[in-house]
Amino acid sequence: MAYPRRLLVAWSQFSVNGGIGRFINVARTLSPFGVEVCFTSISNETQTEWPDFPRPVLTFREAAEQAWDAVMVPGAGGRNETLALLAQLKDRRFGTRVQHVLSDPSRLQRFVVANRAFEPDLVLFNNSQWSPPFPTELHARRLEVLPGAVDTDTYYPLPIERRSEDGMVIGAYAAKNVRPILRALAALPASFSACLYGPEPEDLDQSIAELGLNQRVSSKGPLFGAGLANFYRSCDAVVTTELVAGWCNTAAEAMACGVPVICSHHGTVDFAQHQKTALVLSEVSPETIAGALSRLREDANFTRRLAVGGARLMRSFTWAKYAGRMLEIIAGLGPPREH
Numbered sequence: 508m509a510y511p512r513r514l515l516v517a518w519s520q521f522s523v524n525g526g527i528g529r530f531i532n533v534a535r536t537l538s539p540f541g542v543e544v545c546f547t548s549i550s551n552e553t554q555t556e557w558p559d560f561p562r563p564v565l566t567f568r569e570a571a572e573q574a575w576d577a578v579m580v581p582g583a584g585g586r587n588e589t590l591a592l593l594a595q596l597k598d599r600r601f602g603t604r605v606q607h608v609l610s611d612p613s614r615l616q617r618f619v620v621a622n623r624a625f626e627p628d629l630v631l632f633n634n635s636q637w638s639p640p641f642p643t644e645l646h647a648r649r650l651e652v653l654p655g656a657v658d659t660d661t662y663y664p665l666p667i668e669r670r671s672e673d674g675m676v677i678g679a680y681a682a683k684n685v686r687p688i689l690r691a692l693a694a695l696p697a698s699f700s701a702c703l704y705g706p707e708p709e710d711l712d713q714s715i716a717e718l719g720l721n722q723r724v725s726s727k728g729p730l731f732g733a734g735l736a737n738f739y740r741s742c743d744a745v746v747t748t749e750l751v752a753g754w755c756n757t758a759a760e761a762m763a764c765g766v767p768v769i770c771s772h773h774g775t776v777d778f779a780q781h782q783k784t785a786l787v788l789s790e791v792s793p794e795t796i797a798g799a800l801s802r803l804r805e806d807a808n809f810t811r812r813l814a815v816g817g818a819r820l821m822r823s824f825t826w827a828k829y830a831g832r833m834l835e836i837i838a839g840l841g842p843p844r845e846h
Contacts, residue, residue: 510838511576511603514544517596518581519589521546521555521564523706523729525756526581526609529633532658533833534561536826542834545570549592558731567595577603577837580625582610583617593625603837605629606647610753611636611773619644628840631833634753635777651836654777655754656829657763657821662736664765664818667811674698675804678742678766680757681707681726683749686714690793691746693718695800704730704738739764744803744810748791749773758785759824762817767810769799778824784817 514537516530534544538561545562547570555564578601580593596604606627608618611634622630622645630647633655641650674696679688681703692701701720704727708714715724730738739745745761745768752774759778762768768785779785786799803810 510542510834512542513574513576513602514542515570515575515578515601516544516546516581517549517567517570517578517593517601518546519548519550519585519592520552521548521557521560523556525754526607527557528756529607529609529655529754530579530581531557531559531561532656532826533830536830537834549595550589571595571598571600574600575602577601577605579605579607580621580627581607583608583614583621587620590621591624593621597626603628603840603842605631605837606645608632608637608645608753611751612642613751615642615644622646629837631836632753634774636753648840649836653829653832653836654824655756655759656824656826657756657759658732659763659822659825661732662739662760662763662821664763664814665740667765667814672698674700675743675800676741677701677800678739678745678761679703680747681705681711683747683752683757684791685711685748687748687791687793687796688746689714689718689720689724691796691800692723693720694793694797697723699800700724702727702738702742704728704735735760736764739766742766744769744800746796746800747771747775748788748796750791759821763821763824765814765818767803767814768817769796769803778817778820780816780820782813784820785813 521527547565549567551566553564578596604627627647630645630650632652635652679685682705700723702725739761745766747755747758747770749755755774758768758770758775770779770785771788771791779787781787788795
């Protein structure tokens with residue numbers, strides 16, 4: 508069985524998001540072992556805002572002039588006209604075609620559009636919200652679930668410390684449905700505060716002002732790597748309230764840092780075990796969030812057990828394990844289909 512040694516990630520633009528971050532981590536993990544992971548833009552948008560992108564983004568022409576063992580597409584966002592460009596990747600020089608499904612089943616129809624244009628040999632789902640029998644609308648020689656991972660060299664636990672004597676410092680990702688968290692904060696004592704990271708919604712400041720939280724909410728802006736890990740560790744708890752997700756990086760990374768996590772089930776089904784590794788919200792509402800935060804504040808022993816359980820579990824979700832298994836699955840397919 509021949510393992511792929513040259514992998515190409517093809518997408519329209521490489522914006523700063525967790526889906527693209529997955530392939531950056533795969534590239535870093537595989538590089539020391541002689542596996543090259545390159546990136547190309549099917550629409551020739553070769554600029555990226557990632558501060559530590561592993562290599563320049565190739566134009567499509569530059570990529571098409573080379574031979575690849577496999578080509579991977581990371582999503583199904585964008586207009587139908589953009590997704591139609593994926594058909595260019597069916598040339599045999601691109602090798603085995605791998606479609607990654609990085610969201611939950613609510614986005615099925617978008618992935619179907621990409622699937623029709625790309626005609627993959629393999630579909631990899633990054634979370635167990637997809638499980639056999641897989642949707643018949645998605646066609647490939649093989650469909651398989653391969654849950655995501657965490658950089659456990661960067662996101663690791665340190666001794667647990669309280670940041671506030673009588674309240675809590677709550678961490679959250681500003682760009683993903685943060686308003687229920689803010690409304691929960693408004694219902695809690697003034698000793699509870701929130702610290703946000705990441706890109707901010709346009710009306711975030713207005714929402715904070717309307718809730719009277721100007722003195723209780725701060726923002727760090729975009730954070731990456733060690734800076735993001737230190738952010739998590741500066742919090743007493745991290746809350747995620749995503750409504751559509753495949754793999755919630757914020758929850759996974761915070762758990763790996765030994766921080767207690769409160770989360771929705773979206774994007775967390777593979778690692779958030781209720782009352783063992785996290786508090787999983789029965790519904791995303793200010794009331795349930797406030798109740799979960801109060802429980803963490805009032806029961807220090809439970810909070811510590813939750814944090815330890817989460818950090819221990821996340822040790823098994825490494826990028827080395829993920830990348831190795833991905834190579835095995837691709838190699839097991841044999842040669843790509845002819846067109």
